[in-house]
Amino acid sequence: MVFPAGPPTPVWEVITGYTRYWLVVAALDLGVFEELAGGPRGLDELAEATGVASRRLAVVLDFLVTAGLLTTAGDRVFGLTPTTRGYLLRDSPLSMVEMVRYSPGPRTAWPELSATLRRGRPTRSVEDDAGLFYGRLAIASAPTQQAVAQATAALLPDPGEGALVLDLGAGAAPWAIGMLRAWPRAKALAVDLPTITPFAEAAAAEHGVADRFDVRAGSYLDAVLPIGEAAVVTIGHAIGLQSADLAKALLLRARGALRPGGFVVISDYFRPAEPPAGRGLEGSLPQSMALTLLANTYEAEVVELPTLLSWLAEVGLVAWTTRQFLPGQLVVVATEPGQAPPP
Numbered sequence: 461m462v463f464p465a466g467p468p469t470p471v472w473e474v475i476t477g478y479t480r481y482w483l484v485v486a487a488l489d490l491g492v493f494e495e496l497a498g499g500p501r502g503l504d505e506l507a508e509a510t511g512v513a514s515r516r517l518a519v520v521l522d523f524l525v526t527a528g529l530l531t532t533a534g535d536r537v538f539g540l541t542p543t544t545r546g547y548l549l550r551d552s553p554l555s556m557v558e559m560v561r562y563s564p565g566p567r568t569a570w571p572e573l574s575a576t577l578r579r580g581r582p583t584r585s586v587e588d589d590a591g592l593f594y595g596r597l598a599i600a601s602a603p604t605q606q607a608v609a610q611a612t613a614a615l616l617p618d619p620g621e622g623a624l625v626l627d628l629g630a631g632a633a634p635w636a637i638g639m640l641r642a643w644p645r646a647k648a649l650a651v652d653l654p655t656i657t658p659f660a661e662a663a664a665a666e667h668g669v670a671d672r673f674d675v676r677a678g679s680y681l682d683a684v685l686p687i688g689e690a691a692v693v694t695i696g697h698a699i700g701l702q703s704a705d706l707a708k709a710l711l712l713r714a715r716g717a718l719r720p721g722g723f724v725v726i727s728d729y730f731r732p733a734e735p736p737a738g739r740g741l742e743g744s745l746p747q748s749m750a751l752t753l754l755a756n757t758y759e760a761e762v763v764e765l766p767t768l769l770s771w772l773a774e775v776g777l778v779a780w781t782t783r784q785f786l787p788g789q790l791v792v793v794a795t796e797p798g799q800a801p802p803p
């Protein structure tokens with residue numbers, strides 16, 4: 461047999477994964493998806509709108525069709541798929557346009573990944589430039605995370621008049637804002653670094669909840685927090701941003717802020733304790749997030765779910781329910797032991 465190992469399909473999938481990423485970045489830069497927001501258009505019309513010669517743009521559009529991001533009936537007329545319309549238009553409520561750009565972290569980190577892995581740390585960390593990078597990431601992740609927050613709020617009892625939602629490592633505060641939208645009588649306090657809280661304030665104003673929303677600029681590890689008052693404390697994609705000892709200190713602070721019967725909500729891409737069985741996105745996404753953190757930060761590491769559960773036990777909390785609203789991302793709702801599970 462000439463090819464005893466069978467066809468090199470997985471190898472080509474890796475290589476086309478790289479080109480597919482840059483294809484989508486180029487399509488966003490060229491405004492391809494926005495040009496199709498009003499409905500299907502022909503190649504020549506799109507070429508004129510994007511400023512790319514038809515024969516070059518045809519390569520981009522055909523590749524986007526194979527990636528499942530455009531439709532065509534083979535007539536050189538292209539249209540958006542439901543996924544592209546839902547996630548890759550700038551003004552979509554669930555837009556992931558900025559996630560495509562910023563989720564992998566700074567581009568320069570990837571070519572030096574092998575050296576980073578050997579050395580145990582990158583030459584530069586996003587923490588060196590926390591304001592700039594986390595500011596972008598905060599805006600990027602907010603649309604989808606606000607939807608996850610609203611879905612989580614729907615699981616919880618309405619906390620009542622004036623109840624406090626405390627959002628730690630809030631970013632653009634999708635957790636606080638999503639919960640305020642679900643609970644019109646609640647109020648929120650968002651804690652993040654001083655360079656980031658302006659993004660939270662702007663987002664609260666944009667979503668019409670500024671009158672029930674406050675920020676505290678500082679580290680969630682040492683800022684003054686309310687004690688025994690919060691109905692819900694959220695920690696969205698921040699539990700793995702520090703060493704294990706500091707992560708436990710953060711959970712202890714969250715527990716201290718809770719009122720009796722309150723909930724701590726921790727969302728993240730927790731790494732399964734066992735290697736994933738299959739090749740699906742749900743298995744690979746937590747690994748991809750873990751690698752992104754290794755490539756781009758000094759300290760951060762994707763936490764394994766059993767580790768989180770043991771940290772929760774150490775601070776006197778138990779998981780009340782665990783949900784997955786988006787592929788790979790888990791939402792762990794914790795509370796004091798003895799509360800009846802959700803209906």
Ligand SMILES: C[S@@+](CC[C@H](N)C(=O)[O-])C[C@H]1O[C@@H](n2cnc3c(N)ncnc32)[C@H](O)[C@@H]1O
Pocket residue numbers: 590594595597598601602605628629630631632633634635651652653656678679680681695696697698701
């Ligand atoms: C990955 S973002 C998550 C944003 C948002 N919670 C979400 O789920 O989309 C992590 C956030 O934690 C913030 N952060 C990191 N270290 C922090 C600290 N010591 N104190 C407060 N915020 C911190 C970052 O500035 C950033 O906004």
